[in-house]
Amino acid sequence: MLREAPAAVRRLRRPEDRRTVTECAAALREVAAEPGDRLLHWDLHYENVLAPRPGARPGREPWLAIDPKPLVGDPCFELLPGLRNRFAEVAATGDVRRAVLRRFDVLTEAAGLDRERARCWTLARVLQEALWSTRSGRTSLDPVPAAIATALLTRNG
Numbered sequence: 001m002l003r004e005a006p007a008a009v010r011r012l013r014r015p016e017d018r019r020t021v022t023e024c025a026a027a028l029r030e031v032a033a034e035p036g037d038r039l040l041h042w043d044l045h046y047e048n049v050l051a052p053r054p055g056a057r058p059g060r061e062p063w064l065a066i067d068p069k070p071l072v073g074d075p076c077f078e079l080l081p082g083l084r085n086r087f088a089e090v091a092a093t094g095d096v097r098r099a100v101l102r103r104f105d106v107l108t109e110a111a112g113l114d115r116e117r118a119r120c121w122t123l124a125r126v127l128q129e130a131l132w133s134t135r136s137g138r139t140s141l142d143p144v145p146a147a148i149a150t151a152l153l154t155r156n157g
Contacts, residue, residue, distance in 0.1 A: 001127055002028060008134040017141045020149050021130050027123035036074025043069045044078055045085035076118040079107050080125035080148065087144050100151035119152050 005025040009018045041048075050064045071077075083103050090099040108118045126149040130141055 004131050011134040013139045024123040024127035027120040031120040040071045040073050041068045042071040045081035076113050076121035079122045083148050096147050097151040
């Protein structure tokens with residue numbers, strides 16, 4: 001991804017998109033040396049976690065994760081789908097940055113993740129989506145991952 005980032009930046013028309021991709025690549029550089037060794041779901045979000053039906057057979061776990069896309073990596077790499085799914089609810093708050101950061105904090109706390117590593121790996125996932133997008137000819141970032149990146153990049157500012 002780091003090798004492809006400069007070409008993606010050149011394909012983007014808007015300066016803010018180019019800046020976002022550049023900053024996402026910088027965040028990936030911070031964690032790339034430690035890619036992780038855990039089995040990840042890679043598509044864990046609200047619609048891929050099922051509650052048991054009333055009257056479900058005894059012994060079934062209370063929650064069931066479905067539709068995994070197995071990948072080995074750092075658990076901090078898992079958060080983007082949970083931040084992105086049901087994004088209309090985030091937008092409806094009227095304060096996208098605050099709502100994204102709230103979700104991010106809930107997810108990192110529930111999973112016991114280091115927030116800075118999670119921030120960097122989530123920005124790496126945004127970079128990944130930007131690369132897919134620009135490879136297919138798009139010249140702007142998808143607004144949802146771009147909004148997530150903006151929230152995480154301005155977290156302390």
